[in-house]
Amino acid sequence: MKLFVTDLDGTLLASDHTLSPYSLASLNSAMENGLPVCIATGRSYSDILEIIKDFKIRPYIISSNGASIYDNNGKKIYSISIPKDQVKDIIQYLQGQNLEYEVADDDYTYITKESLAILHKELEDVGALDSAKKKELEQDILGLVLSQGNLKVVEDMETLLNSIDSGNSVSSISAYLNKIHKAMEYFTMDKRIRTFSSWKYNFEMTSSKTSKGIALTHLCEILQIDLQDVAAIGDNYNDLSMIKVAGIKGAMGNGVEHIKAMADYLAPTNDEDGAVKFLQHLTEKE
Template structure:
């Protein structure tokens, strides 16, 4: 293993959205042994960079579900943005059909100023169909949205579509399964956008050339590392493109069963330092006990 790619949410981050000291130690030991580390996430580059900085990790970063790839030195290696006309078209449809949405660039995340109100209304409508829905989910999602680096609140959709921006991804969130299915079906057949799912309550839209797998392959070529020497670990459907490229594919213990079935190895969960366990398993002459020594 010469390059190790890890997802963030549900993988490197535990359920408290933190990187455990066990995972940090494992990443650093891997780097000391010559393994290149790449963070591959649906989050923005600025947000991923801030998380790495806080954990004192220096890594290559694939962000916005593969729309951008940066070297560990901050060099921009790959860019696949969304044409402005598709942003206008998509946000118009979201607005007409009352979807919550966020628009991301490399540095910023644009959220409606009434984010909490939109999500609460969506939740209560969905709860009439699914009584098992828990209110804490709304508060947790709102808290997570606002904790991201570079959040900008907008009152009007035109504040986004009239701006001159490099649009990397558009995300929709809903608690209503029928609403999610409707959006996923419509945009899943779009000619110029690719749809990815990173959470059971969302779907995200990116340039058709953008995927974690494409950017991982691009980065591996840049580093002159054969794909057979690449390991990728993740927990959700937006990680599948990495699993198809990497010589070693690793599912987290908390991943869905159909994700586990397509991977060559299943690690422990994100609350049990699954990234650390995977690193030690696939590195020569190192054992899991190293992380707790």
């Protein structure tokens, strides 16, 4: 193994979207012993920096599901984004479907006040029928949105569009799976974008020219590392492309079945430090 790659949410991070001291210490130890580590996530770059602030050595970073790559000195070495006019088309459709949306670039993840209001209204409606489900969704949905350290709430769509040059990714979250599935079907027809889900209550879009797998392949070319010497672990559909290209494939115990079926190693869950236990399993074999 010459490179270890891990997703964040549902993988390296626990269910409360935090990094455990055990996982932090394990990754610090691996990097101090000369193993390069790469974080590959749907989160935007500046949000990732807050999560990894206690790392002793900076890892490589693939952010926004492959839209950007940063080396271990913090230099951007790759970027493919969605043009602003296309971002506008996407969010106008989502608005028409009464769906929340977020647009990320390297600096911020933007959300409008209207989008936050939609999420709160959905949770209130769900809670009126099922209080237990509301509590679960508050952690899964609002918890994930509000855990983004670079979240920037803006007044409206016009303000959002005036704040960006392009979008690394556009995502949408809903408590109603039928709304998510309908919108995903609509955008799957647009060959300019890549549409996928990172967990059951959301879907995300990037340029069709990139993915975690494409970005990882590009990073390995730069580092002159054979993909067969790369170990990658994730939990959901946005991780498929990178696990497919990695020679050593890991899946989280809490992952979707499609990921588990591909894996050489099934790790414990994200609340059991499964990602670093996969890493430890590999280093013990060497």
